[in-house]
Amino acid sequence: MTKLHVFGDSHVIALNQGMEVLSPQLGGKAIDIDFYSRHGLNWKQFNIQRRGTAFHCSAAHFPAEPMEYTVDKPGDVYVFSGPFHSAPACRHPAWQEFCPWQCMETFPDLHVVSNSVIEDFAEQRTRRPLTLLRRMKESGYMVLVAEAPKPLTRSPAIDGIAAAVVTGVDKVYRSYVSRKLSELGIPIIYVPETTYEDGLTKDEFSATGEGKIHHGNGAFGEMMMKRILQFAAGITLN
Amino acid sequence: MHSSNPPHPYSDLPERAFWSKAAAAQHITNITSLFDGVPGLEACKIATAGSCFAQHIGGFLRARGLAFLDYEPAPYFIRPSEAKRMGYGAFSCRFGNIYTARQLRQLLEEAFGQRQPADAIWTKEHRYYDALRPGTEPNGFSSREELMALRAYHLARVRALFRDLDLFVFTLGLTEAWLSNRDDTVYPIAPGVIAGEFDPGEHRFQNFRYNDVYDDLARFIEALRKVNPGARILLTVSPVPLAATATENHVLVATTYSKSVLRSAAGDIAADMPGVFYFPSYEVITGPPARHMFYNPDLRTVCEAGVATVMSHFFSGAETPVAMQPVLPDPAQDLIGYEGCEEARLDPK
Numbered sequence: 001m002t003k004l005h006v007f008g009d010s011h012v013i014a015l016n017q018g019m020e021v022l023s024p025q026l027g028g029k030a031i032d033i034d035f036y037s038r039h040g041l042n043w044k045q046f047n048i049q050r051r052g053t054a055f056h057c058s059a060a061h062f063p064a065e066p067m068e069y070t071v072d073k074p075g076d077v078y079v080f081s082g083p084f085h086s087a088p089a090c091r092h093p094a095w096q097e098f099c100p101w102q103c104m105e106t107f108p109d110l111h112v113v114s115n116s117v118i119e120d121f122a123e124q125r126t127r128r129p130l131t132l133l134r135r136m137k138e139s140g141y142m143v144l145v146a147e148a149p150k151p152l153t154r155s156p157a158i159d160g161i162a163a164a165v166v167t168g169v170d171k172v173y174r175s176y177v178s179r180k181l182s183e184l185g186i187p188i189i190y191v192p193e194t195t196y197e198d199g200l201t202k203d204e205f206s207a208t209g210e211g212k213i214h215h216g217n218g219a220f221g222e223m224m225m226k227r228i229l230q231f232a233a234g235i236t237l238n
Numbered sequence: 239m240h241s242s243n244p245p246h247p248y249s250d251l252p253e254r255a256f257w258s259k260a261a262a263a264q265h266i267t268n269i270t271s272l273f274d275g276v277p278g279l280e281a282c283k284i285a286t287a288g289s290c291f292a293q294h295i296g297g298f299l300r301a302r303g304l305a306f307l308d309y310e311p312a313p314y315f316i317r318p319s320e321a322k323r324m325g326y327g328a329f330s331c332r333f334g335n336i337y338t339a340r341q342l343r344q345l346l347e348e349a350f351g352q353r354q355p356a357d358a359i360w361t362k363e364h365r366y367y368d369a370l371r372p373g374t375e376p377n378g379f380s381s382r383e384e385l386m387a388l389r390a391y392h393l394a395r396v397r398a399l400f401r402d403l404d405l406f407v408f409t410l411g412l413t414e415a416w417l418s419n420r421d422d423t424v425y426p427i428a429p430g431v432i433a434g435e436f437d438p439g440e441h442r443f444q445n446f447r448y449n450d451v452y453d454d455l456a457r458f459i460e461a462l463r464k465v466n467p468g469a470r471i472l473l474t475v476s477p478v479p480l481a482a483t484a485t486e487n488h489v490l491v492a493t494t495y496s497k498s499v500l501r502s503a504a505g506d507i508a509a510d511m512p513g514v515f516y517f518p519s520y521e522v523i524t525g526p527p528a529r530h531m532f533y534n535p536d537l538r539t540v541c542e543a544g545v546a547t548v549m550s551h552f553f554s555g556a557e558t559p560v561a562m563q564p565v566l567p568d569p570a571q572d573l574i575g576y577e578g579c580e581e582a583r584l585d586p587k
Contacts, residue, residue: 088575
């Protein structure tokens, strides 16, 4: 039986919701899945303790939900959600005054930054998660990374940032993360076609409710879990 | 019977004219009257550029609450160390180091469309570097398009800066430079050092002489005043010795030549052109009263105390405005992008 561990930040919630929809379709297919999710800031800066072949991840950034997660089953498949959470970068209020160079002609009054500036932000945010992934990979674990949804349509208006700036930053951020994961040899489960032409996630795949400015919904999670199951366990679901 | 000497040209000169009293008898930190100050400094919009020593000036201007212009600011989410590495905040634009008067002149000419460098892109390991400021993007650009976009933005900001400034502080650093044979474009560093490839057929060395430096400064100031008639200029000379010379001379001899030419040209321009001042940072650091104590152990870079002493003379005679408070990052910004994540915990089954 394939054992799948989906762990990481708050985007795991949508994956879990998606799996609840898919579970009845599994029938007798041999797969066992568990989910573990903690606030994304815990995954920005966390301790990694090696115990034999296991890695214990811990953080107490938010005392109400301290993070304690152990990776200890080398024969299982681990799916990590975290490195692609670009919202802290592309929704930062600095983008009311700055823009990526790719859209400078559209926004002549904004200061222009190079890709390196955005990549530095991404590097700061992903250093620890990438360290965990590298160490897992070096220790022989099968680990994948699930991409987080692209920015939602309502996020630019809420943050007062032009949509093209949000998606421009997001694109550079994700490109950086993809490159780093590729260098580590970590497979990526990319999001399927869930965006409008402007690069923002379609409403039908976006979480609703106050404060839900960057999460996918159950339908998004369902699409992602289909991809994860296909890649990790060879299970194809309609 | 006591006899007094008849009057002579030195009889009535102030104390600062005499070495024994004004220099030999004074600790360097007690020397006064080196600089008469810039009239109206407190009300000036001040821009800085120049060699590496000039990087210190902007910070001191900010700390004194003066109107230091930063026309290519760093996004405030970038780490201070990375911002510094990428040339943010060092000068009023992300010029990189402008070591020579020719570089300064060609920058203004390019900004206002009077010249277009023929060979301004260097490559290294599939990355692209702005040959006219290669240090500002240490990892290079991803493409020529990105490089050209950032250069166009830079030139637009340079144009705005030159139009808006009241006082331009420029620190002369070098006379030695490397040029393109195609169109005489001057580079801040030799091709091949940071990026690009040195080709003796494409590139040549030039050690600018007094007339070159004087002429470049004069033409720069004339061009600047065409777009900003009220602009005043404060010239300084970097006390930092050459890291290396491409002449056949010993580096110490080459340094003395270079600094002597720059010092002479800066002083003469200040004497010849109205609204141009010379500020003696070079003398504060290199003069015998300093006994070389302001140099770090490498005998090249200037220690913090030296910079502070230089800047104390810069502000002599100026009113002290209220110092600006540093802008501290807002801790709440760390939570941006994590709204609605509090319920992330999934109860373990």
